[in-house]
Amino acid sequence: MPNLKDIRRRIRSVKKTQQITRAMRMVAGAKLRRAQNAVLQARPYATRMRATLAEVARVQQDSVHPLLEPRPQMRRVEIVVITSNRGLCGAFNSNVLRFADRLVAARERDGQAVTITCVGRKTAEYFARRRPRQLGGRHVFDGWASYASAAELASQFSERFTSGAADEIVLVFSEFVSALTQTPRSARLLPAAPEAAASDQPLPVEIEPNAEKLIAVLVPKAIEVEIFRALLENQAGEHAARMAAMESATRNTEDLISRLTLQFNRARQAAITKELVEIVSGAEALKGS
Numbered sequence: 030m031p032n033l034k035d036i037r038r039r040i041r042s043v044k045k046t047q048q049i050t051r052a053m054r055m056v057a058g059a060k061l062r063r064a065q066n067a068v069l070q071a072r073p074y075a076t077r078m079r080a081t082l083a084e085v086a087r088v089q090q091d092s093v094h095p096l097l098e099p100r101p102q103m104r105r106v107e108i109v110v111i112t113s114n115r116g117l118c119g120a121f122n123s124n125v126l127r128f129a130d131r132l133v134a135a136r137e138r139d140g141q142a143v144t145i146t147c148v149g150r151k152t153a154e155y156f157a158r159r160r161p162r163q164l165g166g167r168h169v170f171d172g173w174a175s176y177a178s179a180a181e182l183a184s185q186f187s188e189r190f191t192s193g194a195a196d197e198i199v200l201v202f203s204e205f206v207s208a209l210t211q212t213p214r215s216a217r218l219l220p221a222a223p224e225a226a227a228s229d230q231p232l233p234v235e236i237e238p239n240a241e242k243l244i245a246v247l248v249p250k251a252i253e254v255e256i257f258r259a260l261l262e263n264q265a266g267e268h269a270a271r272m273a274a275m276e277s278a279t280r281n282t283e284d285l286i287s288r289l290t291l292q293f294n295r296a297r298q299a300a301i302t303k304e305l306v307e308i309v310s311g312a313e314a315l316k317g318s
Contacts, residue, residue, distance in 0.1 A: 033300065036293040040286060047282035053117070054275035057268050061208065064265035067174075068205055068258070075258045078251050082221075085240050085247060094248045096187055099220045100196040106141045107165060107195040108133060109186070109218070110156070111202040111259055112149035113267040114169060119277075121203065121211060121270035122151040125263075128213035129201045133160065144195065148182070149263075174264045179257035187252060190219040202259040203266040209273060211266035216259070221252055 086097065110129040112122045129145075129152075136143050144165040147153040153167045166185065170178045189195045198219040203211045 033293065033296055036289055036296060040289045040293065043282050043285050043289065047279060047286070050275045050278040050282060054272055054279060057272035057275060061265065061268040061272055064261065064268050065205070065208075068261040068265045071254075071258045071261050075254050078247075078254050082244070082247050082251050085243055094244050095191050096219060096221050096248045096252065097244075099222060103141060103196045105144070105194065105196045106136050107144045107146055107186070107189065107198045108136070108215075109146045109148060109182075109198060109200050110152045111200070111263045112151040112155075113263070114150040114171065116151065117274060118267055118271035119274040121267055122149075122155075124211070125201065125203045125213045126152065126155045128215075130159065132199070132201060132215055133163070148260075170260075174257070174260040176253070176257050179260055180253045182256050183249065183253040186219060186256075187249065195219070200256070200259050202263045205262045205265040205269065208269045211270060216255070218252060218255060221248055221255075 108129060110125065112125055116122065133143050133145065143163055145152075145156050145160060145163050146165045147156060147167045148170075150169050153164075153169070156164055168178075168182065186195075186198050190198060197217065200216045200218050202214065202216075204214045206212055
């Protein structure tokens with residue numbers, strides 16, 4: 030049984046850990062509010078961007094943009110996996126990574142050559158151990174998710190698609206549902222085929238100078254917006270998961286402190302009882318002599 034000094038030292042250590050987890054929970058909560066607002070503002074913009082692209086592509090049938098044209102055979106697939114750079118966020122990263130691993134295995138069963146592009150330090154660490162030969166680019170963006178980072182990634186992916194290095198590019202990220210729920214999902218990034226429009230009616234607006242030039246501007250912008258939205262979704266999910274993990278860790282430290290305090294009191298009572306027994310036994314020995 031540990032002595033009183035050891036128990037007291039453990040209680041102090043756990044209390045210090047509790048202060049750290051509480052501070053991290055508060056920081057994650059503040060960042061979550063900002064990240065949640067950013068992703069909620071980006072979703073309607075991304076949705077409207079896809080709808081606009083579909084409307085313009087419907088009236089533009091003469092030529093197809095290179096980034097919209099599907100390949101007859103999807104032989105080379107690039108899967109872009111987005112995770113966080115840091116841990117201490119529960120199963121947030123591991124859920125996305127397992128989802129991506131299953132997706133890679135499914136594409137390989139279909140006979141496709143898969144390349145994995147890592148966005149986030151945790152992705153690179155995971156696949157460097159499991160699939161080192163399939164690793165492609167590695168991108169680690171420190172700090173807040175920015176549109177400039179999304180534009181940089183979009184430029185690289187577009188170049189790989191148009192050059193024929195990849196026949197399809199798929200995004201894998203964690204979609205922010207709520208502060209308690211983050212769902213891994215995949216979305217095809219390239220070819221950026223717009224959804225088919227339900228109506229054949231002419232557009233209620235006039236396109237100047239023409240639909241072809243507008244598509245040439247919209248398609249790259251739509252790809253950047255999709256990547257930026259995925260980065261924001263992942264960012265909000267990371268802070269939500271870290272806040273929940275730190276809250277759980279704080280509760281665990283409270284339970285541990287309670288158990289250690291109880292153990293300390295019992296040990297102290299046992300020590301006092303032992304001392305009393307020794308005093309009484311000594312007194313009886315003196316009387317007997």
